[in-house]
Amino acid sequence: MKRFENINGEKPIVEVKEHAIPGSKHIILTFKNGYGASIIPEYHYPKTDKDGNELRPGLQVRNRKVIPGLYEVAVFYNGELCYDTPITKDVLRSQNDPELQRVVGMIQRLERMDIHYLHPEEQDA
Numbered sequence: 176m177k178r179f180e181n182i183n184g185e186k187p188i189v190e191v192k193e194h195a196i197p198g199s200k201h202i203i204l205t206f207k208n209g210y211g212a213s214i215i216p217e218y219h220y221p222k223t224d225k226d227g228n229e230l231r232p233g234l235q236v237r238n239r240k241v242i243p244g245l246y247e248v249a250v251f252y253n254g255e256l257c258y259d260t261p262i263t264k265d266v267l268r269s270q271n272d273p274e275l276q277r278v279v280g281m282i283q284r285l286e287r288m289d290i291h292y293l294h295p296e297e298q299d300a
Contacts, residue, residue, distance in 0.1 A: 178276070179204055182283045187211075199241050203251065204279060208287045210252050210260075212279045217245035217269055246270045248278050250285075260285060 179189050179202070188205040194215055205211040218239040223229055230238065249266045250257045258264050262281050270278060 179279070182206070183280055185283060187283070196239065196241060204282075205251070205254075206283045208283070208285055210250060210257070210282050210285045210287075211254070212282045213249040213251055213256070214275065214279075215247050216241040217247055218242065244271060246272075246275050248275060250282055 180186060182204070185206060190203040190205070192201045192203070193199075194201040196216070196218065199216045202214040203211055204214070219242050220235045220239045221230060222235065224234075224238075247266050247268050248270055250260050250262055252260075260282075262278065262285070267274075267278060
């Protein structure tokens with residue numbers, strides 16, 4: 176978690192939750208600009224069992240495994256998934272550590288887009 180203590184000089188709010196796969200974590204970073212990063216491990220969904228028999232989709236999910244060193248990153252805004260940023264229109268998959276750090280830095284540098292931040296004089300009305 177130390178790598179998320181300082182992003183471009185800002186200390187984000189770091190929330191760590193258990194994820195669906197036992198032993199894996201879901202990390203949510205929240206920045207002053209209202210944006211955040213949702214980070215989970217990348218998973219491998221086996222299509223066949225050890226004998227080569229095709230697995231039903233439900234069994235694929237149950238047998239998924241974490242792929243060490245790869246992550247999925249999504250942009251959050253005010254605690255919700257955000258699909259309309261210059262960074263991405265979807266979840267970024269298969270991100271290695273340097274790519275993850277780059278994306279998190281980009282999220283931290285996004286400009287606030289809420290109307291009250293853009294027009295603070297309207298808050299006083």
